[in-house]
Structure formats: structure tokens, C-alpha cells
Amino acid sequence: EAQVTQNPRYLITVTGKKLTVTCSQNMNHEYMSWYRQDPGLGLRQIYYSMNVEVTDKGDVPEGYKVSRKEKRNFPLILESPSPNQTSLYFCASRHYRAPNEKLFFGSGTQLSVL
Amino acid sequence: KNQVEQSPQSLIILEGKNCTLQCNYTVSPFSNLRWYKQDTGRGPVSLTIMTFSENTKSNGRYTATLDADTKQSSLHITASQLSDSASYICVVTILTGGGNKLTFGTGTQLKVEL
Numbered sequence: 001e002a003q004v005t006q007n008p009r010y011l012i013t014v015t016g017k018k019l020t021v022t023c024s025q026n027m028n029h030e031y032m033s034w035y036r037q038d039p040g041l042g043l044r045q046i047y048y049s050m051n052v053e054v055t056d057k058g059d060v061p062e063g064y065k066v067s068r069k070e071k072r073n074f075p076l077i078l079e080s081p082s083p084n085q086t087s088l089y090f091c092a093s094r095h096y097r098a099p100n101e102k103l104f105f106g107s108g109t110q111l112s113v114l
Numbered sequence: 115k116n117q118v119e120q121s122p123q124s125l126i127i128l129e130g131k132n133c134t135l136q137c138n139y140t141v142s143p144f145s146n147l148r149w150y151k152q153d154t155g156r157g158p159v160s161l162t163i164m165t166f167s168e169n170t171k172s173n174g175r176y177t178a179t180l181d182a183d184t185k186q187s188s189l190h191i192t193a194s195q196l197s198d199s200a201s202y203i204c205v206v207t208i209l210t211g212g213g214n215k216l217t218f219g220t221g222t223q224l225k226v227e228l
Contacts, residue, residue, distance in 0.1 A: 004157070040220060041220060042118065042203070042217075042218030042219055042220045042221070043158075043203075043218040044218075045215075045216070088155075090157050090158075092157075100145075100146050100163055100165060101163075102160040102163065103148075103160065103216070104160075105157030105158050105159070106157050107156055107157050108155065108156065108157050110155070
């Protein structure tokens with residue numbers, strides 16, 4: 001089954017404790033992206049990657065890091081989480097050279113930073 | 115500033131009734147407009163994608179329309195079901211040189227009741 005898999009589904013942590021949210025897709029998509037969703041705001045892009053070893057900042061990259069060492073994986077790293085990073089996070093992917101293709105989303109990771 | 119505005123913010127209808135959700139955008143240059151359905155706590159799922167030249171697109175009981183001149187889109191849901199209860203998000207894609215950029219609306223929260 002074609003899917004984007006995120007882990008963990010829920011995560012509670014404390015300020016300053018490094019964490020990684022994993023994202024994996026099995027559709028051989030070139031393009032992958034991370035978003036955060038907060039109440040009253042639309043999804044906002046954090047980082048995106050157009051292919052292996054190619055990443056770029058989205059609209060709200062501060063406090064986040066990403067890497068794209070393999071085509072299928074695109075982890076999101078919070079080196080020193082803060083309470084304002086409490087949010088619902090989504091990973092998404094699609095074929096890069098087809099802008100009208102569907103963007104497939106993962107099921108989300110609900111992060112709480114205390 | 116590129117913006118996507120949706121109305122109403124929330125809506126309650128009775129099962130079996132029809133409803134129409136609105137999306138206005140100021141995004142430029144326009145590539146495509148998408149409607150997504152997001153169940154509570156889940157990732158958005160694509161319903162329709164329309165390019166500049168398409169006026170209407172259907173997906174089962176969901177029909178999206180696009181007026182590129184007035185920069186307006188609507189999503190019509192026919193014979194609503196309880197399972198239609200979700201947030202419906204309008205997303206407009208901007209043409210960019212290095213990977214198209216998506217601008218998300220804040221969504222319309224639809225509740226279908228018996």
C-alpha cells in the first residue's frame with residue numbers, strides 16, 4: 001500500500017531534549033516536505049527536499065533541522081525543543097516533476113514540549 | 115501577500131443535505147488549486163486538483179469549481195453523510211522556479227448530524 005509513515009504518533013518531551021520525528025515513504029517520490037499545523041492557522045511548511053541531499057527552508061524553519069540521505073526517508077530534528085514547537089506535524093511527499101500530482105500526507109505526529 | 119481564505123469557518127448540517135464551501139485566493143502566479151479533507155487527528159487526503167483551465171472537477175459526491183478570473187473556488191458536497199464530518203482545506207499552488215509552493219487555507223470545519 002502506498003503510504004507516508006511517520007513515527008511516533010504522539011510525543012511528549014521537555015524543553016531542550018533533542019528529538020527526531022521519522023518520516024518514510026514507499027512511493028519513490030523525489031519531493032518530501034514537513035509541515036506544522038496549529039489551531040487557527042493553515043499548515044505551514046518547515047522544510048522541503050526535492051531529492052536526495054537537496055533540502056531547503058520553508059516558511060517556518062527556525063528551530064528545526066532535516067536531512068535527506070536516502071530517497072525514502074526525511075527525518076525532522078529538533079535539537080533543543082521549546083514550548084512554542086508544541087504542534088501537530090505532518091510529513092508529505094509527491095513526485096517532483098509533476099506539480100499537479102497529489103501530495104500524500106502522513107498521519108501526523110502530535111508533539112508536546114513541556 | 116499570497117493568501118487563501120475560506121468560508122465559513124465552521125458549518126453544521128443535517129445528514130442528507132447538500133452544502134457548499136468557499137475559497138478565495140490572492141495567490142500569484144497560480145499553478146493549481148486543491149481541496150483536501152482532513153479527519154480529526156489525521157493527515158489531509160486529496161479530493162480534487164484543478165489547473166487554471168479547469169472549471170470543475172468531481173470526486174464522487176464532491177464537486178469542486180474554479181473561477182480563475184475572480185480567484186474563487188467552491189467545494190459542493192451532495193447528500194452529506196456522517197463520515198463527511200471533517201475539516202476541508204483549500205490549497206493553492208504557486209509557480210516557482212525551484213519546486214512549487216503550496217499556500218494553505220485554514221479550513222472549514224464541517225459537522226454532519228443526524
